Amino acid sequence: MPMQGSCLCGGVRFEIAEPFITVSHCHCTNCKRISGGVGTTSGRTRTESIKILEGEDLLRPYTPDEGSAKTFCSVCGSNLFGGGWPETELCSVRLTAIDSGFDGKPEAHIFVRSVAPWETLPEDGLPRYDVRAT
Numbered sequence: 001m002p003m004q005g006s007c008l009c010g011g012v013r014f015e016i017a018e019p020f021i022t023v024s025h026c027h028c029t030n031c032k033r034i035s036g037g038v039g040t041t042s043g044r045t046r047t048e049s050i051k052i053l054e055g056e057d058l059l060r061p062y063t064p065d066e067g068s069a070k071t072f073c074s075v076c077g078s079n080l081f082g083g084g085w086p087e088t089e090l091c092s093v094r095l096t097a098i099d100s101g102f103d104g105k106p107e108a109h110i111f112v113r114s115v116a117p118w119e120t121l122p123e124d125g126l127p128r129y130d131v132r133a134t
């Protein structure tokens, strides 16, 4: 069964045909800014496995000076995809957008070099990487 996802306003709906390759919490400064919190939690998948069911015209990408494109719903601002979607072979899907079909858990904390002074990393036993897992 594919995973189902949507944005906050419901204008964008999508599905993902394949299980995630990896799932991680990213604490980088870009993810903090776009999330309004400690960062994003995303699954990596093949870009081809994502199918936009509704609201393709609502999607807006933004590419920061340093980092890959992130894509938002232009109505509600939800961050849906990262990692260069839809131009790259692999991309990221924000777990906050997943409605059903995913029962896994994040496997790592990445970009912990960018943990904020006001942020406390949880003692969840997951590996932590300064940048990415190698």
Ligand SMILES: [Zn+2]
Pocket: 007, 008, 009, 010, 011, 012, 073, 074, 075, 076, 077, 078
């Ligand atoms: Zn929306």
Ligand SMILES: [Zn+2]
Pocket: 026, 027, 028, 029, 030, 031, 032, 039, 040, 111
């Ligand atoms: Zn990040």
